[in-house]
Amino acid sequence: MSDDLKTAKTALAKLHQDMDAINRLARPSYLKVIEQMERAMEPIRRQQLEISRALEMSGAAARIQEIASANQHWQELIKQASTTSRIAESLSAAHQSWIERIKPIQYDISHFSQLQASAKLDLCDTSLRLAATERLMAGINFEAIRSRFQIEMPVISGLESSIAHVTASYGSLAESLREISDITRLPAFVLPGATREIYTTSFAIEALCTWDEREDDDEAETEIQLVAEAELETSGCIALLQQVEPGLARPYIGARDALYGNNADRARHILSSLRELWNHLLRRLAPDDLVAAWIPGVPNQKDLLHEGKPTRRARVLYVCRELNNDPLTDFLMHDTRALVKLIELFNRVHELETELTDEQLRAILLKTDSWLMYILQISMGNFQK
Incomplete structure (x- = not known):
């Protein structure tokens, strides 16, 4: 897997450069770059087919099967033939964020091809990240983590259950996007962001594994690149948080700064800040009074109130009400629950007087950055055409 990932990443980096160059041409042609994408991803596609068959036969954990199936689906979409009829309709149905990428002067075949190529290139990036996620998921042993840190079974089982639900919901999201046009109708950040969420969740859990359970040097090199990409993608989360609630941004910046400080109690500082952040942010994005006024219009009101107060489920649904x-x-519902369970696990490890490493703290911060970026992008009206 590692060699194929490294080769594909190199090829895709070149394709991103080619796309930029083609976009600047007066009469661009995207057929060649689309063909190159398909060739670059062919080793990954073949491997995914083999992995999917092996997983079905071995009875592997459902979470791994869900990821493998979703990746196989993305591979099929990459190879899906482009439909050139009703070009204007296809372009006009695309979300504004995609149109801003290609800036068409008129709705002709070249701009339709550009939209298709841009979406397929995103799918290639998504597939590579998901392949890495699959490897991380396969290496996670919840029982080993429980035994290593002497964590109570309810904490571990709660996290394991939340991971199963978030991977299943990602699989359902993948199945709902049957054509390239289904992807381009959504904002451009949606699919890459959801895949990043799955990846950073796996990365955070894997950080708690012992070194002999983890990757070899070649896989570590690929992981360093993927983590750096995720950090770059989420680097704007603080700016978004400051727009929504500056009062929440300040302590979170302090928590991030603590990672690189000399404070002996920095783990407690970081983890307590993360715990407070998601709770206060959800209440800021979905205030009690607004959620309570919105609930009567919801068809399925199960688990939306507890003792007269909106539940976490209700708040997430409210944030997503325009989707x-x-x-x-x-997916966002289960993803948020997974973050909560992850923070609970890291807090419990720290409470048991186990010193968390810089790498482990960095991993949970990256996961939080990713979730922040995603939920803030959704909540700030990015689903408007």
Whole structure:
């Protein structure tokens, strides 16, 4: 897997450069770059087919099967033939964030091809990240983590259950996007962001594994690149948080700064800040009074109130109320729960007087950055055309 990932990443980096060059041409042609994408991803596609068959036969954990199936689906979409009829309709149905990428002067075949190529290149990046996620998931042993840190079974089982649900909901999201046009109708950040969420969750859990359970040097090199990409993608989360609630941004910046400080109690500082952040942010994005006023219009009101107060489920549903995309809403719901369970696990490890390493703290911070970026992008109206 590692060699194929490294080769594909190199090829895709070149394709990104080629796309930029083609976009600047007066009469661009995207057929060649699309063909190159398919060739670059062919080793990964073949490997995914083999992995999927092996997983079905071995009875592997459902979370791994869900990831493998989703990746196989993305591979099929990359190879999906482009439909050139109704070009204007296809372009006009695309979300504004995609149109801003290609800036078409008129709705002709070249701009339709540009939209298709841009979406397929995103799918290639998504597939590579998901292949790495699959490897991380396969290496996670929840029982080994429980035994190593002497964690109570309810904490571990709660996290394991949340991971199973978030991977299943990602699989459902993948199944709901049957054509390239289904992807381009959504904002451009949606699919890469959801895949990043799955990856950073796996990365954070894997950080708690012992070194002999983890990757070899070649895989570590690929992981360093993927982590750096995720950090770059989420680098704007603080700016978004400051727009929503400056009062929450300041302590979070302090928590991030603590990672590189000499404070002996920095783990407690970081983890307590993360715990407070997600709780206060959800309440800021979905205030009690607004959620309570919105709930009567919801068809399924199960688990939306507890002792008269909106539940976490209700708040996430409220944030997603404009999405009009049930699989994506469901994914964000389970993704948020997974973050909560992750923070609970890291807190419990720290409470048991186990010293968390810089790498482990960096991993949970990256996961939080990713979740912040995703939920803030959704909540700030990016689903408007």
